[in-house]
Amino acid sequence: MNETSVAADLSVCARCATMQRTCCQRAEILVTEGDIERIAAHTGRNDFWERRVPLDPAYLEPDDDDPNWQRYTTASDGTRRLLERRVDGDCTFLGARGCELELDVRPLVCRIYPYSYTEQGLDGLDDEYCPRAALSPDDRPMSELLEIPESVAETWRARLYEELRHGDA
Ligand code: SF4
Ligand code: SF4
Secondary structure: OOHHHHHHHOOHHHHHHHHOOOHHHHOOOEOOHHHHHHHHHHHOOOOOEEEEOOOOHHHHOOOOOOOOHHHHHOOOOOOEEEEOEOOOOOEOOEEOOEEOOOOOOOOHHHHHOOEEEEOOEEEEEOOOOOOHHHHOOOOOOHHHHHOOOHHHHHHHHHHHHHHHHHOOO
């Protein structure tokens, strides 16, 4: 099997990992109280998250399109509930074959990505981490490549805000 056919056999996220550091190696992942309960119940651990100020100050910039986001996610001292990362920045749940958490246990923000969204609904695709042009040279939509239908992402988005509205920042 040559290199091209290997790449064709890989999932889009596995292909992405051969090209760059992925979202799972760069993003600071917010977890809701519901995420923490689900992951703790699944893994039997509670040491996978911490409360801290995001290292990237861009995370704390206000977003006029989503005015409640900071209030829902960030305590008055600037800290958030975030997944722990290894020294090199990788998420501690990132294994050799991708995320080690089953989809229905994964943090909601991980499930939704790369859709972008506000409290009002989905509003497109985020390209901060996803190299879309390289991953989809024939312009196939990322939603199709990632096999995440919009309707499913919308369900997760609604649940994320539901949990944020009912929890403490
Ligand atoms: S979601 Fe996007 S950035 Fe993250 S691993 Fe998949 S293709 Fe790469
Ligand atoms: S929990 Fe899974 S999907 Fe989310 S950042 Fe970690 S490895 Fe990636």
